[in-house]
Amino acid sequence: MSKLVLRSVAKSYTRGTSVLKPFDLVVQSGELVVLVGPSGCGKSTLLKLMAGLEQLDDGQILLGERDITRLEPRHRRIAMVFQNYALYPHLTVHDNLAYPLRRAGSAKAEIRTRVETVAAQLRLGELLDRRPSQLSGGQKQRVAMGRAIIREPELFLLDEPLSNLDAGLRSHVRGEIRELQRRLGTTMIYVTHDQVEAQTLADRVVVMRSGEIQQVGTPRDIYARPTNMFVAAFLGTAPPNFLPARIRDRAIELEAGSLPLVALPAELRMALAGHDRIFVGIRPEALQSTRLGGGELKLTGRVVRREFVGNMQNIHLAQDRPAEALATLSRLTGRHVTGELVWTTDAANMVERVELGLRPEDLLLFDIHGEAIGLAKGEPI
Ligand SMILES: Nc1ncnc2c1ncn2[C@@H]1O[C@H](COP(=O)(O)OP(=O)(O)OP(=O)(O)O)[C@@H](O)[C@H]1O
Ligand SMILES: [Mg+2]
Structure with missing residues (x-):
């Protein structure tokens, strides 16, 4: 459980065109924040900066008591799940889950207990011997989640994790993610294009446009008191x-x-x-x-x-x-x-x-x- 603080974080890929204008955001410990905004507004870029997959031009990122701005990704205690789950096709579910621990050099006994715990949490116990090709979309998503939580991250980043699933399954897995996040108490930032997802999942929603925050608030707040016409038109079933x-x-x-x-x-x-x-x-x-x-x-x-x-x-x-x-x-x-x-x-x-x-x-x-x-x-x- 850790609080995340972004201070004046800024990013441009090419000189002169800023993708994120100086960006401030505080996500409380255990909070689930949903990030929404039109395509290209900088959501994935923001997540990659936090995870350390991209370098920021300016600013500071704090997680808990630590300044992680310049840390290597693997030392940040941040897990990221992408839209395409990126499981290893030749490994079983068990070995996919164990992979991050093996890479980190964990002891065999510890790996065994952690895999068992996570498999139980995500109801993957029956599937441990299967390979990704033998799983449904929702099951693959659960394995990807399992692989992300197995190292007990302090911060969980999800970038449109459910967009490959059909509507029924999406709603089901969404419920599971929410439940898991509550149970583990992990701070989470979740990017989605889906209005319903934003409103049902979020403790608070962050609405972005062109690399800038337009409004931060609870789903109800943003619906009832949008700060401008863009936000009013962006959130809600019909503008x-x-x-x-x-x-x-x-x-x-x-x-x-x-x-x-x-x-x-x-x-x-x-x-x-x-x-x-x-x-x-x-x-x-x-x-x-x-x-x-x-x-x-x-x-x-x-x-x-x-x-x-x-x-x-x-x-x-x-x-x-x-x-x-x-x-x-x-x-x-x-x-x-x-x-x-x-x-x-x-x-x-x-x-x-x-x-x-x-x-x-x-x-x-x-x-x-x-x-x-x-x-x-x-x-x-
Ligand atoms: N590696 C890169 N090099 C140059 N420009 C990039 C790079 N990655 C992203 N961009 C640009 O930065 C801007 C923000 O991209 P980003 O992927 O963060 O948007 P997004 O909000 O996640 O969009 P989407 O909803 O479509 O996923 C876009 O204009 C994009 O073209
Ligand atoms: Mg994106």
Whole structure:
């Protein structure tokens, strides 16, 4: 169990193009932190720096009481598991597990006890004589995990460890990893592209963009209080609807409706002072048909498309929005924003024209640069 501290860690592969801008992060002892961000934002690079597989340009890495910045990888007491489990195909499960200990020169008796313990922890006891080619994807993943924990690392790094597995197995192995991490109390950093994985596994989530931290917080925090439009659009099952709005006559005016400022909590009203143009973010699941009594803001639209997901559906409503506004929204959120408004509702709902409302407290407010209005700037990291 060790706390990890990254201080001003920076990295560029080629001169002048920084992959990680000076990066600070503290991961508490026994904590499971999930790292998310678009492809190429520097997640794997960050893990490799911690493991010692890449050299950092600047900064310091502390693990527990030790400064490990310049230590050889094998002396760091860090284990890393990659997407492709990289098991030795010619070795049995037993020998794959024993390999790191043999290499470290451990005594035979110790190797025997450790392999037995780890095999029991990961339920690999029956599989010890098999070779990797005779294992399922989930079993291979467990062997890779076993090989990583056998030397009792202080820090566990997992880089998209489940992306080769199908959805059902992924959820199962994910549960096992969480359980194992809790039981061993090992500090863990876990990289994933999977939204559900991030939200179900993490004590805290770190959202990255272009080598920089955007926000650090619990999954709930990041969902409820995203620090900017990029984070709001990145986490969650469907991104929020973002609409340009103006503050006028003591109301938030949208093209499709208006909301009196008095409906907002006092601290938001104060934070809005001085803003003229803003963006509002409305999560598809926060919208409600006004016939059900949903809130004060009214948005209307004609249904153009439906996507069914189990017992829910995403209804896409046509909205008239200028191309320029859509281009700005796409830049700020880092994803392609269309002129449609999305509403998540019951799959049985077959309406063609709708009038929607929402509760003022569900409104997310952003300035013209995409930064959240009325939020303290995330939690200290
Ligand atoms: N060895 C290398 N030499 C030069 N550039 C590299 C090297 N490794 C990574 N990069 C670049 O550094 C940036 C970050 O890469 P990294 O692999 O850390 O991204 P990532 O967030 O893990 O992406 P993904 O989600 O696709 O795995 C990318 O632009 C990548 O092209
Ligand atoms: Mg990667």
